[in-house]
Each structure stands twice: as C-alpha cells, then as structure tokens.
Amino acid sequence: MKIIRMNEVEGKKNHRGVTAKKLIQHQHTTVMNLILNPGEIIPEHSVPVDVFFYVVDGKGTIQIGEEEAVVGEKDIILCPRETTMALKADQGQRFEVLNVKTPSIKY
DSSP, X not given: OOOOOGGGSOOEEOTTSSEEEEEEESSSOEEEEEEEOTTOEEEEEOOSSEEEEEXXXXXXXXXXXXXXXXXXXXXXXXXXXXXXXXXXXXXXXXXXXXXXXXXXXXX
C-alpha cells in the first residue's frame, strides 16, 4: 500500500506562479495539489485531456468555458478536454484544490 500524505509533499511554484504539489504521475492520471494564496490566479488555459477539480480547502472562483462559479470545500468541478479553465483565489482566503487529469500529461 502506498499512502501519500499531502502535507508532507514539497510544493514548488509552477509556471503559472502558484504552489503545486505533484501527488501522482503515471500514464493514466496526473494529480496535482494546487494552493492559491489570496489574490493569486491561474489564468485561462485549456488542456487536451479531461480534468476535474476537487476543492480541498477554502473558497475561490473556477471558470469552465464561459461559466464561472464560487466553489468551496468538497465541491467537484468537471472540465471536458479542450475547454478553457481558470482558477482565482478571489474570496479573501487560501484556495486549495486537487487537479486531476486523465489521461496523464507529462510535466
């Protein structure tokens, strides 16, 4: 059995300027723990695979395509491949999500 303790995984600033922890990376799935401090954003972009976000902690705004919603802890947000997405820590608090890509994208 392999146990991943998210609090023990080292985070690094990614190319979008937010803290990211790579939790799982294999051919079928990539799971990243993204941590946005108040005011940080991940700008609009798209990827060629299906994505879902699971909100671990806090509140923020997620944009999928033309739709935008404030989401919070334990919400799951689906994003089909090739659809634009953006994340914003715009609710005055830290916004922590799991970003799950299937199949995996190599970083």
